[in-house]
Amino acid sequence: MDNNKIPSSKTKLKSLVNSKGFSAFTAALLAIFLGLIFGFIVMLAASPSNSVAGFGTVLTGGLKRIGDVFYFATPILMTGLAVGFAFKMGLFNIGASGQYTMGMFFAIYAGFMWKLPPGIHWIVCVIAGMTGGMLWGFIPGIFKALLNVNEVITSIMFNYIGMYLVDMLIQRNATMYISSKTRTQYLPASAQLPGLGIPHSSVNISFIIAICIAAILFIVLNKTTFGYELKATGYNKYAATYAGMNGKRNIILTMVIAGAMAGLGGAFNILAPSTISGSSMTYEPINVIAANGFNGIAVALLGNNSPIGIIFSALFISHIQRGGTLASLFGYKPEIIDVVIAVIIYFSAFAMLMNQGVVKFLKKRRNRNAEVNKIKQNLKGEA
Amino acid sequence: MDTLFYLVQNTLPVAIPLLLVALGGMFSERSGIINIALEGIMMFGALFGCLFVYFIQRYSMNAQIVLLLAMLIAAASGLVYSLLLSFAAVNMKADQTITGTALNMLVPAAMLLFAKMYFNSDGITTDMDFYIKGVPGLQDIPLIGKLFFQNTYITVYIGILLLIISTVIFYKTRFGLRLRACGEHPQAADSVGINVYLMRYAGVSLSGILGGIGGFFYAVGVTDGNTNGHTGVAGFGFLAIAVMIFGQWKPVKILFAALFFAFLRTLAYSVSLIPFLDSLSINETFYKMLPYVATMVVLAFTSRKSRAPKAEGIPYDKGQR
Numbered sequence: 001m002d003n004n005k006i007p008s009s010k011t012k013l014k015s016l017v018n019s020k021g022f023s024a025f026t027a028a029l030l031a032i033f034l035g036l037i038f039g040f041i042v043m044l045a046a047s048p049s050n051s052v053a054g055f056g057t058v059l060t061g062g063l064k065r066i067g068d069v070f071y072f073a074t075p076i077l078m079t080g081l082a083v084g085f086a087f088k089m090g091l092f093n094i095g096a097s098g099q100y101t102m103g104m105f106f107a108i109y110a111g112f113m114w115k116l117p118p119g120i121h122w123i124v125c126v127i128a129g130m131t132g133g134m135l136w137g138f139i140p141g142i143f144k145a146l147l148n149v150n151e152v153i154t155s156i157m158f159n160y161i162g163m164y165l166v167d168m169l170i171q172r173n174a175t176m177y178i179s180s181k182t183r184t185q186y187l188p189a190s191a192q193l194p195g196l197g198i199p200h201s202s203v204n205i206s207f208i209i210a211i212c213i214a215a216i217l218f219i220v221l222n223k224t225t226f227g228y229e230l231k232a233t234g235y236n237k238y239a240a241t242y243a244g245m246n247g248k249r250n251i252i253l254t255m256v257i258a259g260a261m262a263g264l265g266g267a268f269n270i271l272a273p274s275t276i277s278g279s280s281m282t283y284e285p286i287n288v289i290a291a292n293g294f295n296g297i298a299v300a301l302l303g304n305n306s307p308i309g310i311i312f313s314a315l316f317i318s319h320i321q322r323g324g325t326l327a328s329l330f331g332y333k334p335e336i337i338d339v340v341i342a343v344i345i346y347f348s349a350f351a352m353l354m355n356q357g358v359v360k361f362l363k364k365r366r367n368r369n370a371e372v373n374k375i376k377q378n379l380k381g382e383a
Numbered sequence: 384m385d386t387l388f389y390l391v392q393n394t395l396p397v398a399i400p401l402l403l404v405a406l407g408g409m410f411s412e413r414s415g416i417i418n419i420a421l422e423g424i425m426m427f428g429a430l431f432g433c434l435f436v437y438f439i440q441r442y443s444m445n446a447q448i449v450l451l452l453a454m455l456i457a458a459a460s461g462l463v464y465s466l467l468l469s470f471a472a473v474n475m476k477a478d479q480t481i482t483g484t485a486l487n488m489l490v491p492a493a494m495l496l497f498a499k500m501y502f503n504s505d506g507i508t509t510d511m512d513f514y515i516k517g518v519p520g521l522q523d524i525p526l527i528g529k530l531f532f533q534n535t536y537i538t539v540y541i542g543i544l545l546l547i548i549s550t551v552i553f554y555k556t557r558f559g560l561r562l563r564a565c566g567e568h569p570q571a572a573d574s575v576g577i578n579v580y581l582m583r584y585a586g587v588s589l590s591g592i593l594g595g596i597g598g599f600f601y602a603v604g605v606t607d608g609n610t611n612g613h614t615g616v617a618g619f620g621f622l623a624i625a626v627m628i629f630g631q632w633k634p635v636k637i638l639f640a641a642l643f644f645a646f647l648r649t650l651a652y653s654v655s656l657i658p659f660l661d662s663l664s665i666n667e668t669f670y671k672m673l674p675y676v677a678t679m680v681v682l683a684f685t686s687r688k689s690r691a692p693k694a695e696g697i698p699y700d701k702g703q704r
Contacts, residue, residue: 042496046500092480092481094484143679143682143683147682147683147686147687148686148687149679149682149683149686150628150686152419152480153621153624153625153628153678153682154679154682156618156621157621157625157675157676157678157679158675158679160618160672160675161672161675161676161679164668164669164671164672164675165672167668168666168668168669168672171666171668172666287671288613294484294488297481297484297488298488301481333495333496333499333500335492335493335495335496335499335612336496338488338491338492338495338496339489339492339493339496341488341492342485342486342488342489342492342493343485343489345481345484345485345488346467346471346482346485346486346489348481349471349475349477349478349481349482349485350471350475350476350477350482353475353476353477354475
C-alpha cells in the first residue's frame with residue numbers, strides 16, 4: 001500500500017521533533033535541568049538534611065502560589081520581550097534595566113502629578129511608562145546606528161545613568177517623596193491597575209495585556225515586512241543592507257520597541273496593587289540597578305527569543321523564584337534562585353551545541369545497536 | 384593646592400583597578416574574545432582576596448605582605464573563573480556576550496548566598512589597614528613626594544609595574560604578537576602554525592588574572608578592604624570596558640583613559656570638599672552620574688574611527704575560511 005502522500009501521525013511527529021523550535025525547546029530543557037542540578041548540589045552542600053525537602057519546595061512551591069507566579073511573571077515577561085525582540089535583530093539589549101526603571105519613573109510621575117478620572121488614569125500611566133522606556137531604548141539605538149557605539153556598552157552606561165537620574169528626580173520631588181521613609185508615597189487608587197478579582201492573589205489586568213503584546217510581537221515578527229527585515233538583519237547584516245533594507249532605521253526602531261516593552265514592564269510592576277508589602281506602588285531610591293531587567297535576559301534566552309517561548313519561560317522563572325522564596329522555610333536563602341538562573345543562562349548559551357551532541361550520541365548508539373542486531377541476525381541466518 | 388593633592392592622592396587608587404581590568408579586557412579582546420564578564424571576574428577576585436585577608440588578619444602579619452599574598456589569591460581565583468568563559472567561548476563556540484552576562488549574574492548571587500550562609504551579612508568585612516601614610520624616603524621629595532608617595536596604597540605601584548609588564552609582553556614578545564594576530568585574522572594565524580584556541584585561552588586567562596587583581600585592588604583602594612554582594616564593584620568592570628575602548632585597545636592610552644575616569648569619579652565623591660563645586664549646590668547624585676555620562680560622550684566621539692580587533696566576538700572555526 002502506498003501511503004507516502006498521506007502524512008501519518010508518526011511522520012508528523014517526526015517533522016515536529018526535527019523542527020528548529022523543538023530543538024530550541026529541548027536545549028532550554030537541558031539548560032534548565034543542568035541549572036537545577038547545580039542548585040541542588042549547592043543546597044546539598046549547604047545543609048544536607050533539608051536539601052530534598054528544600055529542593056522539592058523550589059520545584060513545586062510556586063504551584064501553591066499560582067496567583068503570585070502570574071503576578072511576578074508579568075514584569076519579567078515584558079523585559080524578556082524587550083531583550084528577545086532586540087536579539088532577533090542581533091542587538092543585545094542589556095539595558096532593559098534602565099528602560100524598566102525609566103518606565104517606572106514615568107508611570108509613577110503620571111500617577112502622582114496628573115489628576116485624571118479613575119477609568120483613564122491607569123491607562124495614561126501605563127502609556128507614560130511605555131514612553132519612558134521608549135526614550136531610554138531610543139538613545140542606545142541612535143548611538144548604535146549613527147555613531148557606531150556598541151549597544152552593550154551604551155545600554156550598560158544608560159542603566160546607571162537612568163538609575164541615578166530617577167533616584168535624583170524622585171528625591172527632589174516633594175510631592176512624591178517622603179524623605180523620612182526614604183521612599184515615595186503609595187500611588188493613588190485611580191492610578192492602580194484593576195485586578196482580575198481572583199481571591200488571595202494580586203494578579204491583575206497587566207498579565208493579560210502582556211500576553212496580548214507578546215502575541216502582537218509574534219505577528220509583527222512573522223507576518224510583517226518589518227519583522228522579516230529585522231530577522232534578515234539579525235541573520236546577516238551585510239546581506240540585508242545589500243538587499244536594500246534600511247539598517248539604521250531598523251536598528252533605531254527595534255531599540256525603541258524593545259525599550260517600550262521594558263518600560264511597560266516597569267509600569268506594570270509599579271502600578272500593580274499587591275498584597276505583598278514593599279513590592280510595588282512605591283519607589284525606593286536606593287542606587288540599585290533593577291534586577292528585573294537582568295532577569296529579562298534569562299527569560300529571553302530560555303524562551304529562544306520567540307515571543308511565545310518567552311511567555312512560558314517568564315512563567316517558569318517566576319515559578320522557581322516563588323519556590324526559592326518558600327525554600328527559606330527550610331533555611332535556604334532565596335539568592336539560590338539567582339544562582340540557578342545564572343547557571344541556566346550560562347548553559348543555555350551553548351545548550352544548542354550540547355543538545356546536538358546528545359542527539360548525535362543517541363543516534364550513533366541507535367545505529368550501532370541496529371548494526372549489532374543486523375549482524376546477530378545474519379549470524380543466526382548462517383547458523 | 385591641598386585640594387589638588389587630595390584629588391591626585393584619591394584618584395590613583397581608583398584609577399589602578401580600572402587600568403588593570405581594562406588591560407585584562409585588552410588582552411582578551413585582542414585575542415578575539417569579548418570579555419564582558421570582567422565585572423563578575425572582578426567581584427570573584429575581590430571575594431577571594433577579602434576572604435583570604437579575613438582568615439589571616441588574626442595572625443598580625445605585616446599588612447603589605449598580606450596584601451601581596453591576597454593579590455596572588457585574587458589573581459588565581461580570577462584565572463579560574465575566567466576559564467568558564469574561555470571554555471564556553473573557545474570550546475563550545477557559545478555567544479560570548481551571553482556567557483559573559485551569565486558569569487556577571489552568577490557572582491553577586493553566589494556571593495550574597497555565601498555571605499548570608501556563613502557570615503550572616505551581605506559581604507566580607509575585614510579590618511586590616513592597608514593604607515600607607517607615606518613612603519619612607521620618597522615622601523619628602525618636594526611636590527612629587529606629596530602627589531605620589533603620601534596617603535596612598537601599595538596597589539598604585541603594583542598597578543604601574545603590571546602596566547609596564549603588560550606593555551612589554553604585548554609589544555615586545557613573540558607571544559604578544561601571536562595573541563594580536565589571533566584577534567585580527569585567526570585563519571591567517573592558524574595557517575602559520577599558531578594554535579588559535581590556545582592563544583585565546585591565554586588571552587582570556589590573562590584578563591582573568593588582571594581582572595581578579597583589579598577587583599581586589601578595588602576592594603582595597605575604594606571600599607576599604609570590604610566587599611559586598613549588593614554593590615559589588617559598582618560597575619567598574621563595565622567602566623573598564625569603556626576605558627579600554629576609549630584607550631583604543633592600546634596599553635598606554637588605556638592608562639590615560641583610566642586616569643580620566645578615575646579623576647571624574649573622585650571629583651564626584653568629593654564635591655563637598657571642593658569649595659567651588661560645593662557652592663553650586665547641585666545634587667550629589669548628579670556628580671555620581673558624571674563618569675557614565677562622560678563615558679558616553681567620549682565613546683560617541685571615538686567610536687566612529689574605532690580600531691576594534693577585527694575577529695573579536697567570532698568563535699574560531701577551523702573549517703571556515
